Amino acid sequence: MERLGTVRLGTGIGWRPAIAEAVEAMAGIEWVEVVAENVCPGHLPDSLRRLRERGVAVVPHGVGLGLGGAERPDPARLAALAERAGALGAPLVTEHIAFVRAGGERAASRGLEAGHLLPVPRTREALAVLCENVRIAQDQLPVPLAVENIAALFSWPDEELTEGQFLYELADRTGVRLLIDVANLHTNHVNQGEDPSAALDALPLEALAYVHVAGGFERDGVWHDSHAHPVPEPVLAVLSELASRVRPPGVLLERDERFPSAAELEAEVARIRETVEAAERAPVTVGAAAPATVGAAAPRQRLVTATAPEKAEVDEEAGEAVRTRLALGQTALLSALVAGTPAPEGFDRGRLRVQSRMLTAKRGDIVASLAPELPRILGEAYRPGFLRYAAGRPLTGGHRADALAFAFHTLRHDPPAERGARRELRDWWIERSGRASLVGRPWARWARVARFALLGR
Incomplete structure (x- = not known):
């Protein structure tokens, strides 16, 4: 695997098509x-090409590998991530410490997709699986890999390690770099009472690749990591504490929705830069880590803690029995979140209900972004209609298939009251599903069903 040396990233921002001009x-x-999944290697956006020509580094950030899942990483997804790294000339690639799908043959269940990043149990068995999955990814990627801590609304029962200990062990065993999201540390502080300072104390900050900073909001005692609000002072405080301990090789603002003006975005980036610089000017804490670089690997020393220094290590290579146990647990949890099955024992059922509603809302948002004609045709009826459709219908075939299934379900069971909207929705479904070219063939029966739904009301 290619090593990077001592290249530093500096201050950056998440590139999104909606703010491409402002970023440039x-x-x-x-x-x-x-x-990463939003980039086609053979058709890079002009904005990204111009940024690269100016010497601006571009880092692909994956969301679909599911390194924390029970299965080994999908070779096709790994190859796609590697291809994007090459097309972008990326200095490294990043992914998440999370699982995003479950089920399948190992769990004797249909495959389920979360459409979201879900936490892995901080147990030694789950850590062994994660370490093996990370090593597989490292072997297939042309540049270094960094993995990110996620925001969690709930925790698994019977966890054995704190977040800091879990990340330290991961970096220690694999040499993987860490992408630390300080907004996620704040989220876990509000939602689960986890102390950001304690997490920072346990982290191998010399393995730091870069830092994410993002905004969110609190509602009914739950912090929502929205990436759609300004960065609040508590998140900047965590950033300051991290920067007082180690000089971050890179710091990046994430913003995914409800984009403000270009001037407001620039001001927010400036606040982040100023926070880091002010922390760096402060007196160095005795024993603080040396400045980190993107190319620095975690030291090969063992974690010693007061909580579990004598526990036997799980084998570095996760056995099939370990993976099966993890698969069964993750499948039961994901099924409760997306298919309405009973919550597994030991979980906070109230938090799982909140998470379930959030997953469904996000699923509807993604469908709306991929198929904006649907909310335009259905108007205010789109969101409640999608919620009714999604109840008990977990995501299994991807979001584009979800959009088609939702349109067909609406035609069959919940058609718009206005005749013109019904006709437009029917025509959209026939065109997008490819049925228009199959009139007179067996597939035409689907079009006839949709037409019946339209005219029968």
Whole structure:
């Protein structure tokens, strides 16, 4: 695997098509991050090409590998991530410490997709699986890999390690770099009472690749990591504490929705830069880590804690029995979240209900972004209609298939009252599903069913 040396990233922002022009014009942007699955290697957006020509580094940030899942990483997904790294000339790639799907043959269940990043249990068995999955990914990627801590609304019962201990062990065993999201540390503080300072104390900050900063909001005692609100002071405080301990090789603002003006975005990036610089000017704490670089691997020393220094290590290579136990647990949890089955024993059922509603709402948002004609045709009826459709219908075939299934379900069971909207929805479904070219063939019966639904009301 290619090593990077001592390249530093600097201050950056998450590149999104909606703010591409603003990002290009923004002063002081040294690098950008792009969602890997949203980039086609053979058809890079002109904006990204221009940024690269100016010497701005572009880092692909994956969301679909599911390194924390029970199965080994999908070779096709790994190859796609590697291809994007090459097309972008990326200095490294990043992914999440999370699982995003479950079920399948190992769990004797249909495959389920979360459409979201879900936490892995902080147990030694889950850690062994994660370590093996990370090593597999490292072997297949042309550049270094960094993995990110996620925001969690709930925790698994009977966890054996704190977040800091879990990340330290992961970096220690695999040499993987860490992408630390300080907004997620704040989220876990509000939602689960986890102390960000304690997490920072346990982290191997010399393995730090870069830092994410993002906004959110609190509602009914739950912090929502929305990436759609300004960065609040508590998140900046966590960033300051981290920067007082180690000089971050890179810091990046994430913003995914409800984009403000270009001037407001630039001001927010400036606040992040100023927070880091102020922390760096402060007196160095005795024993603080040396400045980190993107190419620095975690030290090969063992974690010693007061909580579990004598526990036997799980084998580094996760056995099939370990993976099966993890698969069964993750499948039961995901089924409760997306298919309405009973919550597994030991989980906070109230939190799982909140998470379930959030997953469904996010699923509807993604369908609306992929098929904007649907909310336009259905108007205010789109969201409640999608919630009714999604109840008991877990995501199994991807979001584009979800959009088609929702349209067909609406035609059959919940058609718009206005005749013109019904006709437009029917025509959209026939065209997008490819049925229009199959009139007179067996597939035409689907079009006839949709037409019946339209005219029968």
